[in-house]
Amino acid sequence: MYRYDEYDRALVNERVEEFRDQVARRMSGELTEDEFLPLRLQNGLYLQKHAYMMRVAIPYGALSSDQMRGLAVIANEFDRGYGHFTTRQNIQFNWIELADTPDILAHLASIDMHAIQTSGNCVRNVTTEAYAGVAPDEEYDPRIFAEIIRQWATVNPEFLFLPRKFKIAVSSSKEDRAAVRMHDIGLYLYRDEEEILRFQVMVGGGLGRTPFLNKAVKEDLHWSEVLSYIEAVLRVFNRYGRRDNKYKARIKILVNSLGVDAFREEVEAEWLQIREGFSTLTDDELSRVASQFLSPLYKTLDDTDLRYGNHIASNDEFASWVSRSVKPHKVSGYASVAISTKFPTNTPGDLNAEQMQRIADLADLYGFGVIRIAHEQNVVLPDIPKKYLFNVWSSLCEVGLALPNVGLVSDMIVCPGASYCSLATAHSFPVAKKVAEAYSIEEQLEVGDISINLSGCINACAHHHIGNIGILGLNKSGEDYYQITIGGAQGKDSQIGKVIGPAVSEDALPRVVKNITNAYLANRDDSETFHETFLRIGLEPFKLAAYESVGA
Amino acid sequence: MKNIIHIQSNDMTISKADDWAILEKDCDSLESHQILPMKAWLARVERGDNTPTAVWVDVDDDPMELKGDIDKLSFICIFFADFKDGRGYSTAYLLRKRLNYQGELRAFGDVLRDQLSLMRQCGFDSFAIKEGKDPHDAAKGIKGLSVTYSGSVSQPNPLYKRVRR
Incomplete structure (x- = not known):
């Protein structure tokens, strides 16, 4: 991965000192809030509902095990022990004191990281995909x-x-x-x-x-x-x-x-x-x-590993996790591992410091010390030999990160919503949890790959427009309501979803989402994806099914 | 104009005021050291009157309209109505790079310490700091970071062409 040279390091260090001076001038009243605002935004600092939030850049979602450990330190020392990974492959800390921010940035600089231009009206973090460099279908890194x-x-x-x-x-x-x-x-x-x-x-x-x-x-x-x-x-x-x-x-x-x-x-x-x-x-x-992006020194491995095969055959839980989390790799005998951060065991995108440390340790033990953040707010270990997948899974189980739901209903992309964000019009996390809990894992597996995106306001941080099922939180006279779009898709055939009808209450939402996935199950041909079925049958059947047995 | 920082071949001078004055609009009897709005100046040039050599460019003026007459000017001021409006940076770039303007280029209006190094990189060599701010304090903002990755007006080559990385 990219390693800083003396120039990168000098720039980041000088920037920390520049911001330290700006924070001091703000705190002394020399800078007005209006003058300070773009300065702090371009150093990653937002003022949210309860506290400052700092968004740290993870360029194109790639970080080393040491950097992940450094983030864990920040979570413990300056936040409440956790951080939130975003759809643009960054991490946010939600409980930050203004006076601490220069020290946080200095700590980041010491691990070759920064928060430059993670906010503000400027060019933001340049993103790619979590499997860059290891995906079999890639033309160039x-x-x-x-x-x-x-x-x-x-x-x-x-x-x-x-x-x-x-x-x-x-x-x-x-x-x-x-x-x-x-x-x-x-x-x-x-x-x-x-x-x-x-x-x-x-x-x-x-x-x-x-x-x-x-x-x-x-x-x-x-x-x-x-x-x-x-x-x-x-x-x-x-x-x-x-x-x-x-x-x-x-x-x-x-x-x-x-x-x-x-x-x-x-x-x-x-x-x-x-x-x-x-x-x-x-x-x-x-x-x-x-x-700087040369592949690690892969070993020559057989593409099939006997022990790995035996574990799959003898352990259903492991097999189920493998079917969702293990992704193809361009090198024989290796795989990429997607680690779900989602409900019901976690809050979407959130990892606590212990989980961050565990992922860093696993990256060091088995995966060349490299980690990626996925657009779906999950974490990826890109280079794991197949023979160690069982070890990785066992270790992830201990810290509650072995959820076999990657790509399924409960692998929702969710913004922080009204729990943290001052722009949000509705809650995101608690309702997303209710939707996730409406499905057993068997039911989710039957539905298969689907993207559900839930944003707590019109700013669409969770990209609800391009979710197969998009959910937008609104506020109707003090109550949270949720508008649903269907038919969104990302990727080369991206499409903006269409609104199905009136927004529904928080209590009705899980039922409505389930009605929609049931309509898909009832209508799909063989191995059709949700989006393919939508393209074939259109909005109407979903619209009709969605509001069954709910008072909208 | 007040609160002036002027940089000439790496020497910086700071003064409380100079003789220049911004004119809101054209007038019949121009005195020396008056700075005309760009459009008014262009109208004068059109009429064959080339005497004044100073103009100011508003946030939504197209500096490319000065093409052809740029050599008649020795002083151009670019107005920042709000420091958060970054159009002035591109205006400066175009004057310096596209029209090859060589004279003094001054930022005025909502011009603050923390943006001066960026302005300087975009070709400004003179600043009228916002009234009420101390120009000596603001001058601390000229230096900026010692490392810049991209090229700019003041340093056309990107970092990797300037140094061996």
Whole structure:
């Protein structure tokens, strides 16, 4: 994985001292809250309902065992013993004191981490997928370009006060597991017929109150021009994006008000002025960054392991976990392990310090010390020899992390909601728990792979628009109500879901969700996924079934 | 204008005020050291009057309209109505890089200590710090971080082309 050199380290350390000074000036009253606000946001600090929340960057979701241990230390020393992993592969600490933040950032810097630009109207953490570098269907390791873009965007002086936040994702595999289509810039990296790396550049995605999937703006961008092209997009956005209304300020609104063709013309005109300039990437720089992401020294292993096979045959619980959590690996004899952080045993995305430490230990014992955070808020050990999977599972069982529900109903993506967030209009965690508890694991296995996303407000942090079943928390005269969308999908065939009808109460929600999955079971052909069934039969059968035996 | 920080070949001077004054709109009898709105200046140039050499650019002005006349100017001020509105950074970039403007480039309005190093990297060499703030204190913000990854107006090469990493 990427290792800091003296320059990365100097930047992060100086940034800590800069913020230490800014915090002191805020606390002495020298800086007003209005002046301090963007400074703290660009250092990851939000003011939430009960306390400050600090969002720490985990670039493209990759971290080392030592970094995970460092996060556990922060959880114990500065928070209430846990942290919350987000859909953009970062971690949030919910109970932070302003005065502690410089020390937290200094601690992060000591483990080569930071919270720079995890919030604010700037380029945020560049994301990929949790299986980057190990997925069998990958064309090129997307982390390499994610890191190159991360460096370019970090404290880039022209683009720190954009009209609104700006999110970039990169994917380079057959299946898009990075939700590329809902990003401000989505990059699909591929090899052309001559094996040259090129990008398909998609611009203008974003969810929130006006959800849009991004649109193709450039089909065949040479890899060396990716920074100049992003620069052109950002300059057009910085100059022409709306600033009069926060809800119309994302680049999606600019793209859709100009129309994608006119937007493309603007970007191309700007790009022609700067391409082949200073931002052009060199072969040397690509090789330098790529060398940081070399595979670990895998052993030559048989793809089948006898002991592993025996454990599966003799232990149903292990077998059930394997069927959900063990993912294919490009190297024979290895697998990736997805660790569920979800209900009923955990709170979605939350890990306590002991669990973080255990995962770090397992990564060191069996998996080259590397860990990933998945968009689904789960944790991944990407490089585990199959012969050790039983050991990993046994150890995870001890800390309540062996839930066999990855990809199932209870593997919901859930935002923190009104329990923490000052924007939220409704609770998320307690209702998600009720939905999860309405299903036995057998019932979930019968439904199979499905994505259920629950957001506590219209800002859509849990991406409810692109969940197969999306749930949006609303507030109707003091009561939490939940609006349901169906037919959302992420990946290359992304789709925004459609609202099925009136919102339902918290008590009715589990029944309604179950009615919907029952309608799927009643209508599916053989191995059809939920989304395939939806595409074939449409919204109507689900709509009819959803409200059965509930007073809506 | 008040609270001025000016940087010239790495030397910084700080003064309480200088002789320059911002004009809200064009007027018939211009005095020296008056800074015209960009659009008003362009209208004068159109009429063949090239005398004033200072303009200010509003947040939503297109600096590219100065193309062709940029050599007539020796002083350009860019207005920041709100420090959170980052259009002025791209305006500065375009003046310096696209129009190759060589004269003094000043930020004025909601100009604060914690943004000065960013402004300087985007090509500003002069700042009229927001009234009520101490320019000597603000000057501490000029330095910024010693490491920058991307190129900028003041340092066109990205880090990996400047140093051996």
